[in-house]
Amino acid sequence: xxxxxxxxxxxxxxxxxxxxxxxxxxxxxxxxxxxxxxxxxxxxxxxxxxxxxxxxxxxxxxxxxxxxxxxxxxxxxxxxxxxxxxxxxxxxxxxxxxxxxxxxxxxxxxxxxxxxxxxxxxxxxxxxxxxxxxxxxxxxxxxxxxxxxxxxxxxxxxxxxxxxxxxxxxxxxxxxxxxxxxxxxxxxxxxxxxxxxxxxxxxxxxxxxxxxxxxxxxxxxxxxxxxxxxxxxxxxxxxxxxxxxxxxxxxxx
Amino acid sequence: xxxxxxxxxxxxxxxxxxxxxxxxxxxxxxxxxxxxxxxxxxxxxxxxxxxxxxxxxxxxxxxxxxxxxxxxxxxxxxxxxxxxxxxxxxxxxxxxxxxxxxxxxxxxxxxxxxxxxxxxxxxxxxxxxxxxxxxxxxxxxxxxxxxxxxxxxxxxxxxxxxxxxxxxxxxxxxxxxxxxxxxxxxxxxxxxxxxxxxxxxxxxxxxxxxxxxxxxxxxxxxxxxxxxxxxxxxxxxxxxxxxxxxxxxxxxxxxxxxxxxxxxx
Numbered sequence: 001x002x003x004x005x006x007x008x009x010x011x012x013x014x015x016x017x018x019x020x021x022x023x024x025x026x027x028x029x030x031x032x033x034x035x036x037x038x039x040x041x042x043x044x045x046x047x048x049x050x051x052x053x054x055x056x057x058x059x060x061x062x063x064x065x066x067x068x069x070x071x072x073x074x075x076x077x078x079x080x081x082x083x084x085x086x087x088x089x090x091x092x093x094x095x096x097x098x099x100x101x102x103x104x105x106x107x108x109x110x111x112x113x114x115x116x117x118x119x120x121x122x123x124x125x126x127x128x129x130x131x132x133x134x135x136x137x138x139x140x141x142x143x144x145x146x147x148x149x150x151x152x153x154x155x156x157x158x159x160x161x162x163x164x165x166x167x168x169x170x171x172x173x174x175x176x177x178x179x180x181x182x183x184x185x186x187x188x189x190x191x192x193x194x195x196x197x198x199x200x201x202x203x204x205x206x207x208x209x210x211x212x213x214x215x216x217x218x219x220x221x222x223x224x225x226x227x228x229x230x231x232x233x234x235x236x237x238x239x240x241x242x243x244x245x246x247x248x249x250x251x252x253x
Numbered sequence: 254x255x256x257x258x259x260x261x262x263x264x265x266x267x268x269x270x271x272x273x274x275x276x277x278x279x280x281x282x283x284x285x286x287x288x289x290x291x292x293x294x295x296x297x298x299x300x301x302x303x304x305x306x307x308x309x310x311x312x313x314x315x316x317x318x319x320x321x322x323x324x325x326x327x328x329x330x331x332x333x334x335x336x337x338x339x340x341x342x343x344x345x346x347x348x349x350x351x352x353x354x355x356x357x358x359x360x361x362x363x364x365x366x367x368x369x370x371x372x373x374x375x376x377x378x379x380x381x382x383x384x385x386x387x388x389x390x391x392x393x394x395x396x397x398x399x400x401x402x403x404x405x406x407x408x409x410x411x412x413x414x415x416x417x418x419x420x421x422x423x424x425x426x427x428x429x430x431x432x433x434x435x436x437x438x439x440x441x442x443x444x445x446x447x448x449x450x451x452x453x454x455x456x457x458x459x460x461x462x463x464x465x466x467x468x469x470x471x472x473x474x475x476x477x478x479x480x481x482x483x484x485x486x487x488x489x490x491x492x493x494x495x496x497x498x499x500x501x502x503x504x505x506x507x508x509x510x511x512x513x514x515x516x517x518x
Contacts (some may be wrong), residue, residue: 056408080412086405090427090510099423103413130511 340399
């Protein structure tokens with residue numbers, strides 16, 4: 001993983017209007033294939049940082065580049081998974097997954113084949129013709145992930161996607177996300193409140209402090225991929241969990 | 254009795270019982286106070302009058318339905334397009350919406366003679382009046398629909414580099430449908446009323462046939478009270494026809510997904 005950085009953030013400041021700085025002096029370089037989690041107290045700007053990388057909002061000072069390009073110009077390399085599933089209630093599951101392919105003008109045959117494969121990967125092949133209201137919260141999130149993966153993004157940005165789900169569903173989806181990633185590799189950015197989730201998924205954890213949001217610690221997670229659920233019970237995992245929790249607590253006090 | 258059948262039976266039975274009770278009360282009042290028929294006809298006298306006057310009422314109803322349908326369609330078409338323009342550009346909305354409100358505040362009884370001045374007696378004026386009555390609820394509701402698009406969904410389209418046309422087609426128009434249909438429901442109940450009021454104020458019997466509004470005036474002046482009541486009955490049926498049509502459309506377009514239609518266990 002010594003590739004050149006895909007995402008380069010330097011001297012990044014962000015304020016909304018004339019308000020106080022939400023993010024202050026963020027410097028970060030992320031290489032291809034990394035999985036980076038942003039964790040921190042509410043209001044530390046972790047979601048804003050993700051939106052900045054996506055080009056959904058722009059920096060007040062400093063710069064973000066994706067493969068040397070402005071985020072707005074690099075959108076075809078990226079996809080965003082929102083906090084709630086953000087599905088279109090009038091489109092069936094398959095049609096929701098198909099949407100990004102449709103918007104970029106892929107041929108129907110290719111769309112069809114791709115959608116089928118994505119739904120299989122997230123384990124929802126049988127739900128293709130259902131409407132979002134017929135699915136559980138966990139299933140809706142799977143659809144959202146399938147939709148994001150349909151365009152095979154190089155960079156996947158996930159904004160607390162599993163925050164509203166129960167712990168069992170969340171653990172399951174964490175494992176599924178990693179197994180998907182082992183087949184269709186992407187560079188991941190993941191915002192979360194959950195220390196366990198961050199440690200299980202990430203190759204690197206960036207701890208942010210609040211008011212203003214600053215990087216207070218960067219923790220490397222040495223466990224090799226693919227990771228299985230048993231990893232969660234190993235002493236090394238639990239030690240790292242403790243380290244991360246301490247880093248987070250240091251921010252809060 | 255089957256438990257799932259009971260609520261449906263109640264839903265049909267209760268209004269029928271209430272209606273029957275009111276009709277009985279009607280007869281009782283008429284008999285007790287010896288109300289003459291030219292003041293208050295008995296229900297059966299209204300039905301008899303409706304039958305006897307069918308040669309006049311049926312063509313009149315057709316004329317009114319035609320006016321209502323044309324005015325309603327114009328309101329739906331123009332209203333939707335205008336709402337789209339208002340919803341897509343805050344600047345257009347800021348420029349035009351207050352003026353539309355001003356127009357809406359203008360009572361249709363005042364607009365009617367103006368339309369007659371411009372368009373003359375007859376169908377064009379009636380259509381214009383119906384249009385004016387149905388147009389605002391459609392614009393107001395549909396504009397709201399175009400504006401209240403889920404923010405995340407909009408950002409999803411941004412992430413996909415979607416064009417404005419794609420955003421309209423795949424996001425805003427389907428998202429605005431429930432609002433559009435709500436506007437259509439309101440306009441649908443108003444359309445026959447608009448056509449009758451229009452007929453009342455701008456109708457003519459040119460070519461031998463006036464609408465329901467025209468017949469109302471005619472029966473009133475002749476003191477044919479049962480027939481006058483019968484026009485009310487016809488107007489009522491027309492209202493149900495329009496609302497039924499819109500409800501059917503509502504079901505067609507939304508029954509698969511919208512909260513107002515799907516049954517959740």
